[in-house]
Amino acid sequence: MYRIKKFEIRASEIADYLNEQLVGNDFIITSPHSIRTYKSSEHSSMEVNRSRSQILIISDHPVPVDLCTGYIISQNPDLDLAYILREFFSTAPINQIHSSAMISEEARIGRNVMVGAHTIIGPDVTIGDNTKIFHNVVINGLVHIGKFCVIKDGAVIGSEGWGFIDDEDGIPFHPPQLGLISIEDRVWIGSNSTIERGMIEETVIHADVKIDDLVHVGAGSHLGQKSKLTAGVVVASHVTIGENVYIAPNAVIREELNIDDDVVIGMGAVVINNLTSGNRYVGNPARLIRKKKRQTDDEKDTVS
Secondary structure, eight states, rough: OOEEEOOEEEHHHHHHHHHEEEEEEEEOOOOOOOOGGGGGSSSSSEOOOOSEEETTESSSSSSOOOTTTTTOOOSHHHHHHHHHHHHHHHEEOOOOBTOOEEEEEEEEETTTTTEEEOOOOOEEEEEEETTTTTTOEESSSSSOOOOOOOOOTOOEEEEEEEOOOOOOOEEOOOOOOOOOEETTTTEETTTTTTEEOOOSSSSSEEEOOEETOOOOOTTEEEEOOEEOOOOTEEEETEEEOOTOEOOTTOOOOOOOOOOTTTTTEEHHHOOOBBOTOOOOOOOETEEEEEEOOOOOHHHHHHOO
16 A cells, blocks of 8 residues: 655654654664564664664653664654654555446545556445545445545455345245445455445444454444454454454454444454453453453542
8 A cells, every 4th residue: 555765854853743852863764664673572663774873763761872873752652653654754555546447337436536456336336535445346235435444455345245044945045135334434444354235234334443354244233433353353244343342363253242332352252242341352252351440439539
């Protein structure tokens, strides 16, 4: 997606950009690197020239002077480094529609939308402004996508839900899948992920949800705002996930469950029961390992 760009900037300019103070000497930086390249996790992140004698570290605590030329104290080093990379050291792709993309004339495409090579967009699709859709994506059926979304290579949105029903003879019958898929603003959908539509139920992905690669979201499921589904997660049909939920890689959630707000689900967990707000769950079947902290009377008085 983003491409690294050649750029020279002074350490003092980075400090000014972050509205923080540079401790040490000023010098020119030409490229960014992770602190993990040099020393294991003593500081959260860093911005560095390739010469070991010219290093600027962004840290949440003071740094020994023999380790670097200068440092900046940050409350959130990883976030500040991300802002620096976006502002100074990367270029975003140009929003344009590739000549090999197949877009129905009936589809409604907003302004400044990017559509990659060999992507297919059906007639009942609506795409909001400034959304980026990369290569080999298929979007079909009644699908509404909001603004500033990112859909990575190979994703399939609007595929037929599983939805098989046994007929009178016990033969699986697949009814029409006509439900709406609603994807709100600033949603990220990873490579080779699938979002299914239901028979008549809506599948809803609320604003600011982030979905990693190789994730499956079943028909009729609802994902709450700011939730994060990491690689390999499987959400079966008609699951309701609350806000700010974090699901670690390869977790599986059974159909027709409710996952409350602020839940954390551990790696490889198999969820077969409803999960309550603010708690952490791991294992197969998923079990509670940490309850949310309850406020004391003093803390309640302080908050009020």
